[in-house]
Amino acid sequence: MTLAISIGQCSITGPRPRNEDFAGAVTPTGETLDAKGMLLAVADGVGGHAKGREAAEFTVRGLLNDYYATPDTWSIAQAIDQVLGALNRWLVAHAARTRETAGMATTLSALVLRGTRWHLAHVGDSRIYLYRDRDLTRLTEDHTWAHPELSNVLHRAVGLDARLAVDHADGEIEAGDLFVLMSDGVWNTLGDGGIAGVLAQGGDPDALAAALVMQAEAQGAHDNCTALVARVDSLPQAALRDRLAEAVRLSLPPRLNVGDELDGLRVDAVLHESRLTLLYRVTELESGDARVLKTLRDGADPDAIAALVHEEWLARRVVSPQFPQVIAHRARSRLYYLMTWHEGASLRARLDAGHHFDIEQVVKLGCSVLRALGTLHRLGIVHRDIKPDNLHLDSQGVLRVLDLGVAASDGEDFKEINNPGTPSYMAPELFEGRPASESSDLFALGVTLYQLLTRHYPWGEIEPFQRPRFGEPVPPTRYRPDIPEWLEAVLLKAIAREPSARFETAEECLLALERGAHRPLALPRRPPLVERMPLRLLRALLALSLIGNILLLCLLLR
Incomplete structure (x- = not known):
């Protein structure tokens, strides 16, 4: 109805x-x-x-x-x-x-x-x-x-x-x-x-x-x-606003193995499996084209199913060469969706394989991701999980942003499959319960570029369920002195603790990277000692100073 x-x-x-x-x-x-x-x-x-x-x-x-x-x-x-x-x-x-x-x-x-x-x-x-x-x-x-x-x-x-x-x-x-x-x-x-x-x-x-x-x-x-x-x-029976909601009525496919066939698709490899999701590389038998099939493990709850439907809905609307494109498959009889397949590897896989990214390559990659984020943000979509694992570089050198599984859009509020974000890339305000935004996406990209250059995190690795304290980040030049001053300024602005101190839009950050040394950003002002020191430490120092002054006064009175 x-x-x-x-x-x-x-x-x-x-x-x-x-x-x-x-x-x-x-x-x-x-x-x-x-x-x-x-x-x-x-x-x-x-x-x-x-x-x-x-x-x-x-x-x-x-x-x-x-x-x-x-x-x-x-x-x-x-x-x-x-x-x-x-x-x-x-x-x-x-x-x-x-x-x-x-x-x-x-x-x-x-x-x-x-x-x-x-x-x-x-x-x-x-x-x-x-x-x-x-x-x-x-x-x-x-x-x-x-x-x-x-x-x-x-x-x-x-x-x-x-x-x-x-x-x-x-x-x-x-x-x-x-x-x-x-x-x-x-x-x-x-x-x-x-x-x-x-x-x-x-x-x-x-x-x-x-x-x-x-x-x-x-x-x-x-x-x-x-x-x-x-x-x-x-009234419609369901509140879901898109006809993809009908896919909720489809049953999930069984666990597939290499060589299995489903709806005219042959499984060639299992690409990824998590607690809930499964990704396969498949071949369309009729056309011979390689595709990526994304589905859920059998027994997934209704929230996970709704989130998968929402992810497909979003992915269909992001029509850009910087994202995998959803492929219509009329023969679909189970709950899954197909995407284009691109030979290559994620930036995380390249880091794990020992690849060292030079400065020029990192700047180029950063510009590509910012153009992709600009596309998302203009559509009212926040990715919420930018990190090297979700940035894929194909064999032709084209970078694509992966995984809209926890993305949020202005148009609808869906429950996500997993808690959004990866702790080491999450902006400080997210740990306070504030919603993700374009600014937190840019923060995550800043951490990602920092890691590609230095193989470190600005505040060290943050474990799940940890409540980190964000002091001053370690300057990237501490780990890699050859990073130019203008690039360090861009990175530090992107990962500023306060959202108001970061770039306002992906386009502003992109412009800073493209201008580079020709029109460099000024390095952020180092906050005074009173702002950097915890309140308890200041109180302790004041107490010690007071005690010292009293002792001196006693000595003088003698």
């Missing part, structure tokens, strides 16, 4: 010479419905301005079009904010061009229905209501100021100010819910009691939208009247 919504809308000019309201909805199907949901929006152009209608229509059409072009890995709030931010900038710039377009702005109330949850975005004094079990709840707050001569004055609208602040809220959907989006011409005339009274009469969404608008007109509405009604007819 999928999410099924019935939608109806009605808009009339009323006593105004022109209808400045605009409403619209997008009702996708298939994967787009699961990933992005249904989007509904109502806008009311700011009254008294010739271009109010144009602002309303431009904003609604722009949101309905561009929201579905944002990455699936973005959260709903992030996607809407990015789209509305661009639309707002255009309106502000366009309004400043001529006298005729001055003041061009609009309210906006938008609603996304996805899976079993609703999410709204709101600016201005249009409204969104939820009618459930004969109870009417207003979900939005009006952005107006009281005025002695006017009924209200907007202090927030799309196009009103260069900086747009959008209200967001979300909640659970229930079958039978009615969501009603309306302009102030309707709600200001009917009031909450009148709106509830119309909805209580029942009917299909088109009839309800028309009844709300006509009732408002009959009661003397002084503005355009627009209503959009969405009725929830059925």
Whole structure:
């Protein structure tokens, strides 16, 4: 069963010479419905301005079009904010061009229905209501100021100010819910009691939208009247937003050995096995192409299965030569997924084999990883486990980032198979329980490059379940004096204890590596002694100093 919504809308000019309201909805199907949901929006152009209608229509059409072009890995709030931010900038710039377009702005109330949850975005004094079990709840707050001569004055609208602040809220959907989006011409005339009274009469969404608008007109509405009604007819059985969730119903394959065949795939080698996961190198018998098959051990729990599905979902959306690509396999009868195979070895395997990375090679590898991280972060994905084991260098010298098994995305919160991260590469804030971020990914890369150059960790190896104390890191030149000063500055900035002292983005760190000695970073200032010494030690020194002064004073008094 999928999410099924019935939608109806009605808009009339009323006593105004022109209808400045605009409403619209997008009702996708298939994967787009699961990933992005249904989007509904109502806008009311700011009254008294010739271009109010144009602002309303431009904003609604722009949101309905561009929201579905944002990455699936973005959260709903992030996607809407990015789209509305661009639309707002255009309106502000366009309004400043001529006298005729001055003041061009609009309210906006938008609603996304996805899976079993609703999410709204709101600016201005249009409204969104939820009618459930004969109870009417207003979900939005009006952005107006009281005025002695006017009924209200907007202090927030799309196009009103260069900086747009959008209200967001979300909640659970229930079958039978009615969501009603309306302009102030309707709600200001009917009031909450009148709106509830119309909805209580029942009917299909088109009839309800028309009844709300006509009732408002009959009661003397002084503005355009627009209503959009969405009725929830059925909900999906699972909250997973992607059709890959259907893979949960598949059974796990048995433990495979070299030579075994499954769905037209022959196992050539067992690449890796952990407590939960299994990786095989397989050959597609029909094409002869080598692939990597990833699955779970038989008996894996539902959380592990959901995490594997999520990993495949993320990997499908990271289309880049710096990552293995997911291969569609129509004959799949068990729970696994296929990736491209690349001959080569991980950086960890090369370190273990005794390979010594020179400075030029490490800088080149660092630039490659930063480009890959930039791709992930722009998609709203945090890797959470950057380390030499997950960086693969193929026989052609192309570096790829592996294993999105514990990656997190803005768009959905899935449970991971393992605790995210490897202690020796984890940023200090992660040990305090703070969530992983782009900054912690860059920290892990800094530790990785440090290790490739020196074969040491900045704070020594950290064991699982250990709560380390992060003092000053050992400068990499202590182990390898030939590291140039500019590169040491980049590494120390990447692994700074405080996130605010690190690079803000992968692109900023990449620029520092690419500039190198031509435009070097300054070495970070060494903190004063009072910041580096623990409080207990300072207290002990002060106590000893006090005792010494007392002894000296006693000697002088004699």
